[in-house]
Amino acid sequence: MNTTTPGIPRPLPARAVGILGRTAELGRIRALLTDRRIDGVAVSGVGRSRVLAEIADWAQGHGFRIEPIIGGRGLSTLVCTVLLGPATRVLAVVDDAHLLAEADAELLLELVRQGLVRVIAAGPDGLWPGENLGRVDLPPLGATDMIELARALTGDHPAARRLAQLAQGSPRLLRELVHLAADHPADQGGSLTEVIELRLAGLDAAQRQALDLIAATGFAPLPVFERLVDRHDLIILAEQELITAVETPTGWRVELAHTGIGAALGATPVPEPSTEDDQDHVTGLMCAGRIEEALAAATERFAAADAAHRSGHGVILASMLLAHGQIRRAHDLLCLLPDDDPRWAILRLAAAAQLGDPAAVAAGALPPAEAATAHLAASTAVARAWAAAVRGDLDQARDLLCAKAEDTTWDRAARAHTLGRLGLARSAAPFWHSIGQHGYLRARLDYSRAIATADADLLAAVAEQFLTAGALLYGAEALAELAALHQRAGQSRKAAAAIRRARMLPVRHSGARTPGLALLAQNEPLSTRESEVVRLAVTGLTDPQIALRLGVSVRTINNHLHRAYRKLGCAGRADLPPGAGQ
Known part of the structure; x- marks a missing residue:
């Protein structure tokens, strides 16, 4: 059609115009x-995409962490x-949810069903039945609202009413028509796809290449695109509302303005690097004692993975979590992803066994031992050994861990450490003399040697290394074993101090039930009266004041306190920790 009034300006940004005619629907969604x-x-x-954006803004202002799924x-x-991550309310915002791959949709819905995340999803009527x-449902906007929106987008241009009629109640099509009218006054009709294709035809080769790159990567940090794409081209694409910049907790990212643009481009994702290379990189960081970097790298790669690579990157992350002693988190991750990868079964069995779950261990089916890759040789041996230990067969556990291992320090350290954790420390002797290691891996190798040789100083150093690395579960187990060594040597005060320190660690969050942690429960607890006396002493009361309050002699109070000091590993009243006796 031909326009009688040229000079239509580019539309104002959607957020600047606001959302019209959706007051009731927005209130119901909230x-x-x-x-x-x-x-x-x-x-x-x-107009569901615009509504989703409005709700995401509202939810973020009401304490939700927004996670977009595109x-x-x-x-x-x-x-x-x-x-x-830290505990928080998470809202997954999913536009065009019907276009998600089946596996992706099932994973998302499993998170939703478990109550781990809430979701707002846009799609055709009947999306995800049974959930x-x-x-x-958002009906087409009425004529009055469409005209008001068209006037707002065009700066009250005389052609606004005609554009509103052509858009047939669709705010997105209206915006595209306004764009098209600004660039091509003679072409203002057609479907949304046809309108987008006309706009894309007006891009030069560099701008089209930049848009293709953004479409292929889905979304990525703004600094990445500023290095890969001419800044002028990014500005042009943003001015034409083909791309948008979104602020996230980790910085700005760039994405397509809406999914219709990606469909018109026929975008396909770019390939990702080999996950085996990533495993080498992350394992190398762990071996070097750079634990936090290793976990951060594994988490970052998994977070950026698409459906085709999620399993491989998830294996790496779960392996790092298990090696770091974060058993519950590793298990939760492993249970969310599909069972078609044998590596998941290996790691899930290792996690279930360390959580003390006999039913899960009995149900776990592992692939043949020869199917394990070099990267997973140690993980396979550890998983089978823990499963045998849960069944009470420590001989089989020993045989599995002492079988010929891959000639890597990672493998030797995993086997030696597991032997020590299962109470089979002496069997780890062949692994003790690995040379050239220090830090975290050295601590894993030395753990069983310190227990087998009753070397309290070495075991204390191992515990410190684990705690410094952030491996709190392993640190707690080492402190519990150290307490047992001190107790056998008649050094009850040192034993109590080690137990007290281990109990102050938040290892309960790991969910693990291991022989080392079981030692913590064997320490003699405070009696009811000892706890009562200690609670009063911590408040600052003197021995005579406590005796008067409890109606007993000062000597009795002294006796209770001295027994409590021994059990808690304290030299005296000044060493009592806050909250002692609770």
């Missing part, structure tokens, strides 16, 4: 998202957020 009886909201109908990208980041979701 109410549904705060209703704990359901798991989230499915939004269908016209074509499957962002899903791994979501898993990391809910399983590995416990509130449902809101």
Whole structure:
């Protein structure tokens, strides 16, 4: 069609215009998202992408952490957020949810069903039937609202009414028509796809290449694109509202303005690096004692992985979590992902056994031993050994761990450390003389040697190395074994001090049930009266004041305190920790 009034300006940004005609629907969605009886909201109908953006802004201002899911990208980041990050309310925002791969949709819904995340998803009517979701349909905007929106987008241009009629109640199509009218006054009709294709035809080769790159990567940090793409081209694409910049907790990222642009481009994801290379890199960091860097690298790679690479990167992350002693987190991650990768079965069995779950161990099916890769040789041996120990067969556990190992320090350290953790420290002697190691890996090798040789100084150093590295579970086990060594040597005060320090560590969050942790429960607890006296002493009361309050002699109070000091590893009243006796 031909326009009679040229000079239509480019539309104002959507956020600057605001959202019209959706007051009732927005109110209903907000109410549904705060209703704990359901798991989230499915939004269908016209203008759903804009509504999702509005709700995401509202939710972020009300304490939710927003995790966008675009074509499957962002899903791994979501898993990391809910399983590995601090406790927080997480809202997954999924546009065009019907385009998610089946495996991606199932993973997301499993997180939702477990109550780990709430979701708001946009798609056609009937999206995800059977799920416990509130449902809101967005009818086409009425003529009055469309005209008001067209006037706002065009600066009250005379052509606004005609553009509103052509858009047929669709705010997204209206914005594209306004763009098209600004660039091509003679072409203002057609479907959304046709309109987008006309706009893409106006890009030069460099701008089209930049847009293709952004579409292929889904979304990525802004500094990455500023290195790869001419800044002028990025500005042009942003001005034409083909791309948008979004602020996240980790910085700005760039993504397509909406999924219709990606569909018009026919974008396909770019290949990712080999996960085996990533395993080498992360394991190298662990071997060097750079534990936090290793975990951060594994988490970052998993968070950025798409569906095709999520399993491989998840194996790496789960392996690092297990090696770091974060058993519960590793197990939760492993249980969320599909069973079609034999590596998951290996690691899941190792985690279940260390959590003391006989039923899960009995149900666990491992692939043949020869199917394990070099990277997983130690993990396979450890998993089978822990399973045997849970069944009470320590002889089999010893045989599995002492079998010929891969000639890597990582493998030797894993086997030696596991032998020590299972109470089979003397059997680890062949691994003790690995040379050229220090820090975290040396501590894993020395753990069993210190126990077998009753070397309290070495075991204390091992415990310190674990704690310095952040491996709190391993540190607690080492302190418990150290307490046992001191107790056998008649050094009850040192034993009590080690036990007290181990009990102050938050290892209960690991969920582990191991022989080392069992030693903590064997230490003699404070009696009821000793606890009562210690609680009063911590408040600053003197022995006579405590005696008067409890109606007993000062000598009795002295006796109670001296026994409590011995059990707690304290030299006297000044050493009592806050909260002692609770």
